[in-house]
Every structure is written in C-alpha cells, then in structure tokens.
Amino acid sequence: MSEAPQVDILEASKEKFVNLISELDDSQFHTFEQFVQSALQEYHGQIHHHHGDEGDAMDTEEHDGSYQPVSDAKMMRLGRMIKDLRTRVPISAEAPGEKTVIPNTPDFKGFTDQNTVHVDGFLFSEEDVDDLCEEGKMSRNYCLDCKSKNCAPLNFISHSASVLQLQFLYQVALADKVKDKVIVDVGSRLGAVLYAGHLFTRARKIIGVEINEWFTKLQKDMIKQYKMDDRIEVMCKDIQTMPELLSKDADIVIMNNVFQFFNDLPMQQQIWKFVRAETKKKSGLLLVTLPALQDQLKEAGLSANKLMKGWVKEVKLNYDGGWFQDLNDDELEEIKQVHLYKVL
Structure with missing residues (x-):
C-alpha cells in the first residue's frame, strides 16, 4: 500500500x-x-x-516484591569510585583503539558516527551531561552543515548500566537472591556491575569476564585500590572459552547489552546460542539482561520464541513499586531496561 x-x-x-x-x-x-x-x-x-516470533507466549512468574536497602555510606563509596574512574577514562569510556559498531536495527535507525556520542551511563547521569554541556565540554547538538542555525540533537549511547539501573538490579530484582551466590558479569567493561555487587550484596563471589585487556587492567586496579579482591575476580577472556563458568559455577549471569555493539550478526548469533546451550544445563540459574532478552535476540536476527522456549521463563518485575522516590518518566524507562529470567 x-x-x-x-x-x-x-x-x-x-x-x-x-x-x-x-x-x-x-x-x-x-x-x-x-x-x-x-x-x-x-x-x-x-x-x-x-x-514478534510465532509460537506460544513465554512462561512467566511474578517477582516476590523483595527489597534490599543500601546505606548512604555505600552510595557515597560508589560515588568516590565513579569520580576516580572519570579521571582514568575518557567521557565515552571507550578503550584505546576500541571499535564499536552501531547496530543496523530499527532502534538505531539514523544513528551514524557523526551524530552519535558515546557517554558512559555509569559515570555520567543526565544531570552530569547537562553540567558538561554548560561547561562547554560536551554538546547535545551537532551542526548539519557548519551553519550555526541548522543543528540537530545528538544521539547518546552508553555501554554501562547506570547507577539507578544497578540499584534496581540489586535492591529489587535480585534483592533476596544473591547471598552466598556466584554472580558472573559477561562483558564487565568498567566493572560497574562488579563494584555495585560488592557494595550492595553479600554474594560469595563476583566474577567479571572481559575480553579487552585495557578494561581488564582498569578493573583490577580499581578492585585492588578499593580492597574488593576478597570477593571480586576479573578474567580477560572470551566467554565462549569458559563454558563451565555458565553451566556450573554461576548462580546469576548478568549481560548488559553485551554483544550488539561489538560483534557482527553471525558472531552475535553464535555467542547467544553458546550462552543458551551452557546456561540451559543449570536449572534455576538466574539471567539478568539489559535490555530484554527477547529484544536482544531479535536484534541479533534470531527467533526469540524459538530460543527461549524450553530455556527460560521471565520473572515479571514491578518497576513502579515505589522503590525509589520521585522517579521521572525517563528514570522509570531506565529501570524498565532491567529484565530477570530463570532457567527452566
């Protein structure tokens, strides 16, 4: 038509x-x-x-509504780590020589290298970005033809979970599910999930798997400096070389948009099939993805229903349960990126 x-x-x-x-x-x-x-x-x-995909809707269960408070002292300690990291990495929080690929998907239609800025959501909140713009260190707009009146908004991309997302992840989604457990963060990058996990939870072990050597060294330096090596370990490896980490060791696996910007579609598909095959071996294993697993699989060109059937069921989270005061619409959308699944 x-x-x-x-x-x-x-x-x-x-x-x-x-x-x-x-x-x-x-x-x-x-x-x-x-x-x-x-x-x-x-x-x-x-x-x-x-x-979406053809087939029956995925099985779900309701979250139990648990909530784990975090002290102001721990939030302040996390804030100190963030300030420290800002002195060690560029605003984009990209490693030297790192190459990212803007996905050719509907969500990123019109995004180009010229109109897209990488700003790390763990290091910089929206208010921080506003401050940087006021200081002239960043702009929210770019010139379309080098004439000052013809400007357009820049697109912003983050490769880390924000502090608010991490709070929702540990204080709500995983509130009573972490004590004495092993958490694996696939693609740990700056280490945001690891540091917050150490501060906010009583997990027995928190393991970061990071393929980039520069990011691995950065995390190890932070872990040593802030005395977190009693429970955090970082490995510079490709997750595909560590099947037993997913199939035996891990109780909780966290994946924050981990493959989409760094691999072509065939490689994304290969890794997701590997993750499915290995995690499927451990019934009850919890998976946390940002954004939804369904969306990430579809963006990789895979059949979400086909892959998720017989693999996981979603644990429905209550995003607007009054967990955090005075959330605006943007912040609510932010925590709605956090999704929890249980391996069948």
Whole structure:
C-alpha cells in the first residue's frame, strides 16, 4: 500500500472517532474512555505479539516484591569510585583503539558516527551531561552543515548500566537472591556491575569476564585500590572459552547489552546460542539482561520464541513499586531496561 492511502485512512479514522465520542453525553464518556484504553492496550499487545516470533507466549512468574536497602555510606563509596574512574577514562569510556559498531536495527535507525556520542551511563547521569554541556565540554547538538542555525540533537549511547539501573538490579530484582551466590558479569567493561555487587550484596563471589585487556587492567586496579579482591575476580577472556563458568559455577549471569555493539550478526548469533546451550544445563540459574532478552535476540536476527522456549521463563518485575522516590518518566524507562529470567 502506498503512503498516501495510508494517510487517508488515518485521517478518516480520526474523524470517525471524533464524531463517535461527540455523540456521547457526560455520563457515558468516562465508561467509554475506560473501554477505549483497555481496547488499545489489548490491541497493542496483539500487534506486539504479531510482530514478534510465532509460537506460544513465554512462561512467566511474578517477582516476590523483595527489597534490599543500601546505606548512604555505600552510595557515597560508589560515588568516590565513579569520580576516580572519570579521571582514568575518557567521557565515552571507550578503550584505546576500541571499535564499536552501531547496530543496523530499527532502534538505531539514523544513528551514524557523526551524530552519535558515546557517554558512559555509569559515570555520567543526565544531570552530569547537562553540567558538561554548560561547561562547554560536551554538546547535545551537532551542526548539519557548519551553519550555526541548522543543528540537530545528538544521539547518546552508553555501554554501562547506570547507577539507578544497578540499584534496581540489586535492591529489587535480585534483592533476596544473591547471598552466598556466584554472580558472573559477561562483558564487565568498567566493572560497574562488579563494584555495585560488592557494595550492595553479600554474594560469595563476583566474577567479571572481559575480553579487552585495557578494561581488564582498569578493573583490577580499581578492585585492588578499593580492597574488593576478597570477593571480586576479573578474567580477560572470551566467554565462549569458559563454558563451565555458565553451566556450573554461576548462580546469576548478568549481560548488559553485551554483544550488539561489538560483534557482527553471525558472531552475535553464535555467542547467544553458546550462552543458551551452557546456561540451559543449570536449572534455576538466574539471567539478568539489559535490555530484554527477547529484544536482544531479535536484534541479533534470531527467533526469540524459538530460543527461549524450553530455556527460560521471565520473572515479571514491578518497576513502579515505589522503590525509589520521585522517579521521572525517563528514570522509570531506565529501570524498565532491567529484565530477570530463570532457567527452566
């Protein structure tokens, strides 16, 4: 269908809808509004499922609602680590010579090397970025043709979980599931998941697997400096060379958008199939992904339903449970990137 007829249908539908609600009196309007909202939600779900993979919906279970508080002293210690890291890495938090690839997917349509900035979400909050812009160290816009009036917003990409995401991860999603357990962070990069895990939890062991030597050394230096080597270990390896780490050692595996920006599609597919095959050997193993596992598999060109069937069920998290005060819409969307799954 051409674009023009689609526009005509849309405009005609809008007109019909307005005419329809104009016929309702005040007593009927509220009931009709509730009906429309529920109908739209249902239809949205059908569309989402239709555009996904064929097959049955994935099994789910509800999160138990546990919450683990974190003291101000621990948050301040994490803040000191962040300030320290800012002096050791560039704003983009990219390793020397590191090459990242902007995925050719709908989520990143229009993103280019010219209009995209890498800013580490662990090191810099939105407020920090605003401060950097005010100081002239960064801009939120770029010039389209070197004329000052013709500017467009830059796209921002982070390769680390933010502090808020880490708080939600450990204080809510994994609140009562970590004590005496082994956590494995695949692609540990700056070590954000490791440091927060050490501060926020009583995990027995926290293992980072990082393929980049520069990032590995950085993490080891931080771990030694802040005396976290009693429970944290970092390995400079490709996760595909360590199957038993996933199939036997780990109780919890964390993956923060770990393959998409660093591997081509065939390699992403190979790694995801490896992760599935090894984690599937340990029933009850918990997987945490940012963003949703379904989305990451689809972005890698894989059938999410086919791979997830017989592998995991999602543990539905309550993002708006009042865990943190005064979350704005952007912050709520931020923690909604955290997803929890249990191996069947």
